[in-house]
Amino acid sequence: MANVLILILKSDATEPQIQHVIERVESLGFGAHLSRGTFRTIVGLIGDEQRLQSEPLSAIPGVAEVVPVMPPYKLASLDAHPQPSVVDVGGVPVGGGQLAMIAGPCAVEEPDRMLRIAKAVKAAGANIFRGGAYKPRTSPYSFQGLGEEGLKILRDVGDACGMPIVTEVTDPRNVExxxxxADLLQIGARNMQNFVLLTEAGQANKPVLLKRGMSATIVDWLMSAEYVLAQGNPNVILCERGIKSFDPSTRNLFDVAAVPVVKGLSHLPVIVDPSHATGKPALIPPCALAGVAAGADGVHIEVHDEPEVAKSDGPQALLPDQYAEVAQQIRQLAALLGKSIAPLPASKASG
Amino acid sequence: MANVLILILKSDATEPQIQHVIERVESLGFGAHLSRGTFRTIVGLIGDEQRLQSEPLSAIPGVAEVVPVMPPYKLASLDAHPQPSVVDVGGVPVGGGQLAMIAGPCAVEEPDRMLRIAKAVKAAGANIFRGGAYKPRTSPYSFQGLGEEGLKILRDVGDACGMPIVTEVTDPRNVExxxxxADLLQIGARNMQNFVLLTEAGQANKPVLLKRGMSATIVDWLMSAEYVLAQGNPNVILCERGIKSFDPSTRNLFDVAAVPVVKGLSHLPVIVDPSHATGKPALIPPCALAGVAAGADGVHIEVHDEPEVAKSDGPQALLPDQYAEVAQQIRQLAALLGKSIAPLPASKASG
Amino acid sequence: MANVLILILKSDATEPQIQHVIERVESLGFGAHLSRGTFRTIVGLIGDEQRLQSEPLSAIPGVAEVVPVMPPYKLASLDAHPQPSVVDVGGVPVGGGQLAMIAGPCAVEEPDRMLRIAKAVKAAGANIFRGGAYKPRTSPYSFQGLGEEGLKILRDVGDACGMPIVTEVTDPRNVExxxxxADLLQIGARNMQNFVLLTEAGQANKPVLLKRGMSATIVDWLMSAEYVLAQGNPNVILCERGIKSFDPSTRNLFDVAAVPVVKGLSHLPVIVDPSHATGKPALIPPCALAGVAAGADGVHIEVHDEPEVAKSDGPQALLPDQYAEVAQQIRQLAALLGKSIAPLPASKASG
Amino acid sequence: MANVLILILKSDATEPQIQHVIERVESLGFGAHLSRGTFRTIVGLIGDEQRLQSEPLSAIPGVAEVVPVMPPYKLASLDAHPQPSVVDVGGVPVGGGQLAMIAGPCAVEEPDRMLRIAKAVKAAGANIFRGGAYKPRTSPYSFQGLGEEGLKILRDVGDACGMPIVTEVTDPRNVExxxxxADLLQIGARNMQNFVLLTEAGQANKPVLLKRGMSATIVDWLMSAEYVLAQGNPNVILCERGIKSFDPSTRNLFDVAAVPVVKGLSHLPVIVDPSHATGKPALIPPCALAGVAAGADGVHIEVHDEPEVAKSDGPQALLPDQYAEVAQQIRQLAALLGKSIAPLPASKASG
Structure with a gap:
C-alpha cells in the first residue's frame, strides 16, 4: 500500500482535532501515519488513492494543507503505459517518432478552394487535412460554419487526395x-472542460485531438484527456495551442515547454498549433520549428490561398508557398532528431 | 454614418497596396477615409459595423493593425439599453438597487440536508437557493451530481421554503x-464559451446566470452574454467568480474591478461569487463585502452545514452561522449604498 | 523540534538513493523521518528550518518534490507578532483600526499647485500627502521627476498643512x-525585488511603504518585507496596487483578496492603491471602497486638480471633488466596520 | 510629418470638448486631423512623437482612447538600425548568425570548482563563462554571493580558459x-525596470545582457533596452528567461515566440535562458533547442558539477555531460539554420 496523500495540520491544531482527523481518515478506509513535530503535525494517508478524488479532506477542522503524492490522472500517465502511444489517424501513425502534419483552412469553404488547398498542402508534406464545419466564434454575428454540408465537402476532398481529415466537434448531439x-475529432480549446462533450467523444470510435484550454494547467489538460480515455477510447492526441498571458504581442502565449512536460508525465502524443498560439503568420514558422525541436509529435498549421477573403481567421493563415517552406524545414529538423513525417496511408496515397 | 474601424497601414506599405486596401474596403460596402503621413497611412472605415465581424481585414497586404472603434457586442451594451436592467428570478428582482443573495451547497445532496440548509440561509437573508444537479468536475472519477433526481429535490426544497432556485446546466440536451x-439557469465558467449551450439557453424561457470564464476578458464575457441575448432572451445576470492568475494564495483571482467595468459597459446586472473566486472560507466574507462595495448586484456563496462530508467543494463552503454573519454585514453595507436585499416573492414568502 | 520540510521521493527512487538522501539530510544537521509506501517514500526533515533556505534539496538524486511546511518569512509572520502592528507615520498611526488616507499627485510639481492640492485633500480627510520626486518611468524620454528640489517642495507643503509626507525612493544612493x-519611504512595484534598495531602506530610520510587484505572489511580497524587517526596521506598510493579468480592461488587476490573505499571514498593515490598480478614474472610488470593505488599513489615491496637464499619470488622477466624495464614503464604511480614519498629528493639525 | 497617434473620442463628446481637444493638441505643437462620424469622432495627431511620451492625452475630457501609431522605443527599433546588430563580448561576436553559448554555475563558488566547470563547458562548446558574485535572492536568509572576491575568481577563471565572462550587477554603486x-554586465529579471541601474549600465563601457522581467511585455523590455541605448551604449543583448503564468508545471513560462517577435521589432540580438525559464533539468535541453529553432542568437544554461551542494539554484543545473550533449545538438541545429556557434577570441583561445 502506498502513501497517497499528506495532510499538513495547522500549527494550532488541537489534540481532539488530530484525533478527529485520524478517525475521519480511517472511516474513509485509509491508514493514517502520524508524524508529530513541535510546530506541525503531518498525517500520511495510506490506501487506494482513486477513492480520494471526491473527499473534502481540507475541510476537516485542523487541516492546513493537502499535498497529493500521486497524479490525479491514471490512464493518461506513464505509469499506466510507459511507452509512447502511437495513434492511428485514418492510416497515418502519429507519435513514436512519426510526425502529424495537419494543415488546411480554418473553416470549410467551397469545394474547389478546399481541393486546391488540400492538393497544395499534401504536395508540401501534410498528411492530415483540416477544416472547420462547426465554428465556435466569439461573436454570435460571425460566420458559424457550413455544418454537415461542410463535413461532406471535407470528406470528399480528403478522399480525392488520399488524406485523412480532422474537424472540430462542438455539440454532443453532433458527435455521431x-x-x-471525420478520421479525427477535434475538441477545441474553449471546450476542453466541456465534460459532456468529452464523454461523448470518448464513446465515439474515432481518435480525438484535444486542444489545451487557454487557462488550463497541464494537469487540467491531462484530466480532460482522462475523461476520453475513461470511456474506453485510448486514442487521444494532445495539442498545445497557446495559453492566456498579459502580453498582447501574440494572440496567445505559446507554451513550448508543455511538450517536454507532457512527455515526462504521459504516453499520449502531443503536437503544437503555432497558428492559434501566435495568431501572426510571421511567427508561425519559427514557432513550428521550436515545437518540433522541443519534441512535438506533429504540427497543426492553418493554410489558406487567399487569406484576405477567408471565412474565418484569415489573418493568421499561411499561404501554400509559406507552408511548403516551413514543411521542408520541419522535415530536415525531424531527420536531425531521428524522426520523420508520418507517411500517408498506402491505400489512399494514389488519390 | 460612422467611423467604425481604423486600419493602420505598415510603414512600408506600397502605393498599390494602399489602393488595394481601398478597393477591398469599398467592395465590402464601406467608405474609406484616408489620412496619409510620412511614416504611416491610416484608413478610417465608414459604414455599418455589424457587417465587419467576420472580415479578415488584417490579412489584407499592407495592413499593420486593425483598431475597432465600436464594441463588438450590441444588445449587451449601454447604447442598446442605457438604464440598468432588472432581471426577475422567480419573483425576485435582481438589479437596479436590489441584491440577489444566492446561497446553498455546491451539489444537491439528500433532501433533508437540503431543506435544513435552505431554511438556514433563508433565515439569514438569502433570496435564491442554489445546488448543482449536474456537476462539471475536473476528474472523471469525482461525484458528477444526482441529475434529474437532484433537480426534483431542489425544486421541492425551493417550493417548501418559498425561494426561487438556480442550478447549473452543462448539456444542451438538458436545457429544457x-x-x-429551475428559476434561473446557471452557465458555469468552464462553459462560458460553449456557444452551443449558450444558444440553447438563449431559447429557454428562463433567465440565465452567466459565470465569467477563467481566462475570459470582460469583452469575451459580454460577447457570451450577447449569444444569449441574440436568441431573444433578455434576462442575463453576469457573475464574476475569479480568473486565472499566478499566485496560488487563492483558488482564482477575484477581479472585483470587473464589477464597475461591467457597469460602465453594460446594463446587465452583475453579481460576485467569492466562494469560487477565493476557494477559502476565511476570504469569502471580506470578498463578499468588497464585491458589494464595488457595486455588485448580488452575492453568490456556497453554504454547507457539514463541509467535511460535502459531496463537492466542501473545503470552500461557509457554515450557516458564518453565512448569517456575512449576510447581516451585506445588509448594512447595502443600506449605506442606498440598496437593499431583494425581497422574496410575496406568494411564496409563506413557504 | 519540528517537521520543517517534507521530501517526496520519486516512485523509482532506489535504495542507495534513499540512503544517500538520509545521509545528505543528516550531514546538514537535520533529523530524517522516513515513511515508506509501495509507490512513494516520504522523508520528513526535523530541525531548524532557517538553515534550509539555501540548500538545494530537490537536486539530490531520487527527490521528486520538496514540500515546505513552514513559511519562509519569519519576522513578517503572525507567529512572530500575533497582534496587528500599528505603524507611526510622522504621528499618524496606521493599522489596528485606523486608516491611512494617502493622497496627492503622481509627481511633485510646482509649489503653488502642490499646496493647493494638499489643502484640498486634507480638507477631504487625507492624513498623508504624497508626490514623486524621483519617478521610475517606463520610457527614458518621459519626465523623471524634480529630484531633491521636489523633496523640498513636498516637505514644505507637508509642514504648511500639518501632514506627514510619503515619496518614492528608487536609488540606494538616495535613501539617506x-x-x-520624508516621513514614509515608498518602494515602488518595479523595485519590490530590488534587494539592494530594500536593504538600504531597512537601515533608514523611517517607515517603509512597500508596494506589491506586478508579478509578485503574496509570499514574494512578504519575503521582500522580510528584507526590510531583517535590517531592524519593523515599520513596514504593505500596499496592494494591482498585478499583471490578461485583460486590458484595467491597467492592472486589483487583487482585493490579497488584503484578507495578508491579514491571515502577517501582522503588517496593508493598504490598497486603486489608482495604479485600475488606471481609470471611474473605477477608483468603487475599488477604494472594495479595499476598505475587504479589511484594508488605508487607501492610496492620486489626486490632481488639472489632470490633462499633469506631469505624470494624469489620466488616472481623481479631481479634488471626486476625492472628497470617495473619502466621505470611506469614512462611513470605516464606521460600519468599527474603524476610523487615523487622526492627523496634534502638533501639526494647526498647520 | 506623420500621424503619430490617434485619439478616439467618446461617443457623447460634446462640440466644446472636441474644440478643446484640438486646442490642447495644437498647444502641444501638433497638427490635428479630424474625422467625424455619426457615433465617433477621431483625431489624428501629426508631429514629432518623441514629445508626446509624457503628455496625458487620455485625461483630456471627451477622449475615450489613445491609439499610438509609432512604437515608443526608437534606438532599439528596426527603423533606427534595419540590420541585425552584432555585439562583441570580449572578442566573441554575438548576433548575425553567430550564437552565444553562455554557461556556468548560478553563483561563483570556490576557484577550483569554477575552473573545473569552465574547462568542461568550454570543451563542450561554450564561449562565455558565467557566475554570480552578487546574487539577488528572494530570501534575506539565503546565500547572497561572494561579492568582489567572486568577481576576481570569475575573471581569473575566464583568463585561464580564454573565455569572456558575464556576471550580474545589482547595485548602481557597483557598476564600475x-x-x-566582466566582459558583459547582466541586468537580472527582477531589475529589468530598475531604471537607475539601467542608466548606470548605459554609462559603463561594457555590453549589457538584459534579462526580461517576469511580468514585462516585449514592449516594456525594449523600453528598458532603450534606457541603456539612450545613454550611448549600443551593445545590448536581450535574454528571454520565462514570464509569470498560472501553471506550476514549470518555474516560469518560457515565451519562445518572444524571439521572433523581437526579431520583427528590433535589431538587438536575443538569446534564451531555458534554465530559469523552466527550472527543471529535464526541460532545459528541449527548450534550448526550441529557442535556437525559433531564431535565438544564443543560449544561456546553468551548469554545475555537483548540483546537490550548489550555493544557488542547484536543482535547475545541468551536469557538464548533459551540457555537452545539448551543446552538440545546438551545434547541429545551428548548422541546419545556416548559423554557427561564435568562435572564442583568437588571442585567448590558447588559454
Whole structure:
C-alpha cells in the first residue's frame, strides 16, 4: 500500500482535532501515519488513492494543507503505459517518432478552394487535412460554419487526395455525425472542460485531438484527456495551442515547454498549433520549428490561398508557398532528431 | 454614418497596396477615409459595423493593425439599453438597487440536508437557493451530481421554503429539462464559451446566470452574454467568480474591478461569487463585502452545514452561522449604498 | 523540534538513493523521518528550518518534490507578532483600526499647485500627502521627476498643512537624502525585488511603504518585507496596487483578496492603491471602497486638480471633488466596520 | 510629418470638448486631423512623437482612447538600425548568425570548482563563462554571493580558459567595479525596470545582457533596452528567461515566440535562458533547442558539477555531460539554420 496523500495540520491544531482527523481518515478506509513535530503535525494517508478524488479532506477542522503524492490522472500517465502511444489517424501513425502534419483552412469553404488547398498542402508534406464545419466564434454575428454540408465537402476532398481529415466537434448531439465523416475529432480549446462533450467523444470510435484550454494547467489538460480515455477510447492526441498571458504581442502565449512536460508525465502524443498560439503568420514558422525541436509529435498549421477573403481567421493563415517552406524545414529538423513525417496511408496515397 | 474601424497601414506599405486596401474596403460596402503621413497611412472605415465581424481585414497586404472603434457586442451594451436592467428570478428582482443573495451547497445532496440548509440561509437573508444537479468536475472519477433526481429535490426544497432556485446546466440536451425545474439557469465558467449551450439557453424561457470564464476578458464575457441575448432572451445576470492568475494564495483571482467595468459597459446586472473566486472560507466574507462595495448586484456563496462530508467543494463552503454573519454585514453595507436585499416573492414568502 | 520540510521521493527512487538522501539530510544537521509506501517514500526533515533556505534539496538524486511546511518569512509572520502592528507615520498611526488616507499627485510639481492640492485633500480627510520626486518611468524620454528640489517642495507643503509626507525612493544612493525629508519611504512595484534598495531602506530610520510587484505572489511580497524587517526596521506598510493579468480592461488587476490573505499571514498593515490598480478614474472610488470593505488599513489615491496637464499619470488622477466624495464614503464604511480614519498629528493639525 | 497617434473620442463628446481637444493638441505643437462620424469622432495627431511620451492625452475630457501609431522605443527599433546588430563580448561576436553559448554555475563558488566547470563547458562548446558574485535572492536568509572576491575568481577563471565572462550587477554603486572585471554586465529579471541601474549600465563601457522581467511585455523590455541605448551604449543583448503564468508545471513560462517577435521589432540580438525559464533539468535541453529553432542568437544554461551542494539554484543545473550533449545538438541545429556557434577570441583561445 502506498502513501497517497499528506495532510499538513495547522500549527494550532488541537489534540481532539488530530484525533478527529485520524478517525475521519480511517472511516474513509485509509491508514493514517502520524508524524508529530513541535510546530506541525503531518498525517500520511495510506490506501487506494482513486477513492480520494471526491473527499473534502481540507475541510476537516485542523487541516492546513493537502499535498497529493500521486497524479490525479491514471490512464493518461506513464505509469499506466510507459511507452509512447502511437495513434492511428485514418492510416497515418502519429507519435513514436512519426510526425502529424495537419494543415488546411480554418473553416470549410467551397469545394474547389478546399481541393486546391488540400492538393497544395499534401504536395508540401501534410498528411492530415483540416477544416472547420462547426465554428465556435466569439461573436454570435460571425460566420458559424457550413455544418454537415461542410463535413461532406471535407470528406470528399480528403478522399480525392488520399488524406485523412480532422474537424472540430462542438455539440454532443453532433458527435455521431462528425464521427461518420471525420478520421479525427477535434475538441477545441474553449471546450476542453466541456465534460459532456468529452464523454461523448470518448464513446465515439474515432481518435480525438484535444486542444489545451487557454487557462488550463497541464494537469487540467491531462484530466480532460482522462475523461476520453475513461470511456474506453485510448486514442487521444494532445495539442498545445497557446495559453492566456498579459502580453498582447501574440494572440496567445505559446507554451513550448508543455511538450517536454507532457512527455515526462504521459504516453499520449502531443503536437503544437503555432497558428492559434501566435495568431501572426510571421511567427508561425519559427514557432513550428521550436515545437518540433522541443519534441512535438506533429504540427497543426492553418493554410489558406487567399487569406484576405477567408471565412474565418484569415489573418493568421499561411499561404501554400509559406507552408511548403516551413514543411521542408520541419522535415530536415525531424531527420536531425531521428524522426520523420508520418507517411500517408498506402491505400489512399494514389488519390 | 460612422467611423467604425481604423486600419493602420505598415510603414512600408506600397502605393498599390494602399489602393488595394481601398478597393477591398469599398467592395465590402464601406467608405474609406484616408489620412496619409510620412511614416504611416491610416484608413478610417465608414459604414455599418455589424457587417465587419467576420472580415479578415488584417490579412489584407499592407495592413499593420486593425483598431475597432465600436464594441463588438450590441444588445449587451449601454447604447442598446442605457438604464440598468432588472432581471426577475422567480419573483425576485435582481438589479437596479436590489441584491440577489444566492446561497446553498455546491451539489444537491439528500433532501433533508437540503431543506435544513435552505431554511438556514433563508433565515439569514438569502433570496435564491442554489445546488448543482449536474456537476462539471475536473476528474472523471469525482461525484458528477444526482441529475434529474437532484433537480426534483431542489425544486421541492425551493417550493417548501418559498425561494426561487438556480442550478447549473452543462448539456444542451438538458436545457429544457433544467428549465422545467429551475428559476434561473446557471452557465458555469468552464462553459462560458460553449456557444452551443449558450444558444440553447438563449431559447429557454428562463433567465440565465452567466459565470465569467477563467481566462475570459470582460469583452469575451459580454460577447457570451450577447449569444444569449441574440436568441431573444433578455434576462442575463453576469457573475464574476475569479480568473486565472499566478499566485496560488487563492483558488482564482477575484477581479472585483470587473464589477464597475461591467457597469460602465453594460446594463446587465452583475453579481460576485467569492466562494469560487477565493476557494477559502476565511476570504469569502471580506470578498463578499468588497464585491458589494464595488457595486455588485448580488452575492453568490456556497453554504454547507457539514463541509467535511460535502459531496463537492466542501473545503470552500461557509457554515450557516458564518453565512448569517456575512449576510447581516451585506445588509448594512447595502443600506449605506442606498440598496437593499431583494425581497422574496410575496406568494411564496409563506413557504 | 519540528517537521520543517517534507521530501517526496520519486516512485523509482532506489535504495542507495534513499540512503544517500538520509545521509545528505543528516550531514546538514537535520533529523530524517522516513515513511515508506509501495509507490512513494516520504522523508520528513526535523530541525531548524532557517538553515534550509539555501540548500538545494530537490537536486539530490531520487527527490521528486520538496514540500515546505513552514513559511519562509519569519519576522513578517503572525507567529512572530500575533497582534496587528500599528505603524507611526510622522504621528499618524496606521493599522489596528485606523486608516491611512494617502493622497496627492503622481509627481511633485510646482509649489503653488502642490499646496493647493494638499489643502484640498486634507480638507477631504487625507492624513498623508504624497508626490514623486524621483519617478521610475517606463520610457527614458518621459519626465523623471524634480529630484531633491521636489523633496523640498513636498516637505514644505507637508509642514504648511500639518501632514506627514510619503515619496518614492528608487536609488540606494538616495535613501539617506529621501529619509531626511520624508516621513514614509515608498518602494515602488518595479523595485519590490530590488534587494539592494530594500536593504538600504531597512537601515533608514523611517517607515517603509512597500508596494506589491506586478508579478509578485503574496509570499514574494512578504519575503521582500522580510528584507526590510531583517535590517531592524519593523515599520513596514504593505500596499496592494494591482498585478499583471490578461485583460486590458484595467491597467492592472486589483487583487482585493490579497488584503484578507495578508491579514491571515502577517501582522503588517496593508493598504490598497486603486489608482495604479485600475488606471481609470471611474473605477477608483468603487475599488477604494472594495479595499476598505475587504479589511484594508488605508487607501492610496492620486489626486490632481488639472489632470490633462499633469506631469505624470494624469489620466488616472481623481479631481479634488471626486476625492472628497470617495473619502466621505470611506469614512462611513470605516464606521460600519468599527474603524476610523487615523487622526492627523496634534502638533501639526494647526498647520 | 506623420500621424503619430490617434485619439478616439467618446461617443457623447460634446462640440466644446472636441474644440478643446484640438486646442490642447495644437498647444502641444501638433497638427490635428479630424474625422467625424455619426457615433465617433477621431483625431489624428501629426508631429514629432518623441514629445508626446509624457503628455496625458487620455485625461483630456471627451477622449475615450489613445491609439499610438509609432512604437515608443526608437534606438532599439528596426527603423533606427534595419540590420541585425552584432555585439562583441570580449572578442566573441554575438548576433548575425553567430550564437552565444553562455554557461556556468548560478553563483561563483570556490576557484577550483569554477575552473573545473569552465574547462568542461568550454570543451563542450561554450564561449562565455558565467557566475554570480552578487546574487539577488528572494530570501534575506539565503546565500547572497561572494561579492568582489567572486568577481576576481570569475575573471581569473575566464583568463585561464580564454573565455569572456558575464556576471550580474545589482547595485548602481557597483557598476564600475563589475565593469572592471566582466566582459558583459547582466541586468537580472527582477531589475529589468530598475531604471537607475539601467542608466548606470548605459554609462559603463561594457555590453549589457538584459534579462526580461517576469511580468514585462516585449514592449516594456525594449523600453528598458532603450534606457541603456539612450545613454550611448549600443551593445545590448536581450535574454528571454520565462514570464509569470498560472501553471506550476514549470518555474516560469518560457515565451519562445518572444524571439521572433523581437526579431520583427528590433535589431538587438536575443538569446534564451531555458534554465530559469523552466527550472527543471529535464526541460532545459528541449527548450534550448526550441529557442535556437525559433531564431535565438544564443543560449544561456546553468551548469554545475555537483548540483546537490550548489550555493544557488542547484536543482535547475545541468551536469557538464548533459551540457555537452545539448551543446552538440545546438551545434547541429545551428548548422541546419545556416548559423554557427561564435568562435572564442583568437588571442585567448590558447588559454
Amino acid at each position: 455525425t462528425v464521427a461518420k465523416y | 429539462t433544467v428549465a422545467k425545474y | 537624502t529621501v529619509a531626511k525629508y | 567595479t563589475v565593469a572592471k572585471y
